[in-house]
Amino acid sequence: GDSVTQMEGPVTLSEEAFLTINCTYTATGYPSLFWYVQYPGEGLQLLLKATKADDKGSNKGFEATYRKETTSFHLEKGSVQVSDSAVYFCALSDGGGATNKLIFGTGTLLAVQP
Amino acid sequence: GAVVSQHPSWVICKSGTSVKIECRSLDFQATTMFWYRQFPKQSLMLMATSNEGSKATYEQGVEKDKFLINHASLTLSTLTVTSAHPEDSSFYICSARGQRRGKLFFGSGTQLSVL
Numbered sequence: 761g762d763s764v765t766q767m768e769g770p771v772t773l774s775e776e777a778f779l780t781i782n783c784t785y786t787a788t789g790y791p792s793l794f795w796y797v798q799y800p801g802e803g804l805q806l807l808l809k810a811t812k813a814d815d816k817g818s819n820k821g822f823e824a825t826y827r828k829e830t831t832s833f834h835l836e837k838g839s840v841q842v843s844d845s846a847v848y849f850c851a852l853s854d855g856g857g858a859t860n861k862l863i864f865g866t867g868t869l870l871a872v873q874p
Numbered sequence: 875g876a877v878v879s880q881h882p883s884w885v886i887c888k889s890g891t892s893v894k895i896e897c898r899s900l901d902f903q904a905t906t907m908f909w910y911r912q913f914p915k916q917s918l919m920l921m922a923t924s925n926e927g928s929k930a931t932y933e934q935g936v937e938k939d940k941f942l943i944n945h946a947s948l949t950l951s952t953l954t955v956t957s958a959h960p961e962d963s964s965f966y967i968c969s970a971r972g973q974r975r976g977k978l979f980f981g982s983g984t985q986l987s988v989l
């Protein structure tokens with residue numbers, strides 16, 4: 761079945777460092793891909809998404825490009841801040857839309873130190 | 875933005891007891907709610923989908939008689955873990971989707987520890 765694999769954390773960076781969190785997926789169809797973020801004590805929030813190959817999702821300085829050839833959707837940010845410390849979940853939708861069932865990765869804890 | 879409140883955030887119980895987790899949509903009517911659980915170092919896994927006023931649909935391998943889901947109103951869904959055992963210890967998260975909104979909104983999760 762469909763699945764998502766993301767890099768294990770925790771990822772510890774200094775402020776202003778470059779961030780990459782790897783995410784690869786396995787899917788039989790043409791899924792939509794998502795990154796969710798969970799700040800301490802809060803629910804998961806949609807960070808960005810991409811619905812087809814070569815789409816780039818971006819928000820709050822984060823970017824991820826839907827790469828069908830490598831089945832990847834890596835999350836990047838050029839300069840992280842302490843406030844970016846959170847757990848990041850990569851996910852895919854089996855129905856192609858944000859409202860359908862989501863299949864998640866394990867989550868990656870990011871800790872940014874001042 | 876829309877808020878989903880999940881309660882409690884943390885619960886410890888004895889083996890054999892039942893635990894109820896509530897998920898409320900605070901500023902919208904949630905026609906569909908999803909329940910997930912996450913074991914340590916594993917993915918968030920969908921357990922069941924519930925639509926208001928109808929029986930929940932459970933994912934393969936999830937025991938419906940053990941994980942009772944009630945979605946009797948448009949703002950509240952509950953998950954009851956009946957006769958909990960240590961292997962049920964996990965992180966449980968709900969999410970809700972409104973009638974007019976395409977987005978999913980998530981609760982902050984409940985960490986269940988069964989002794």
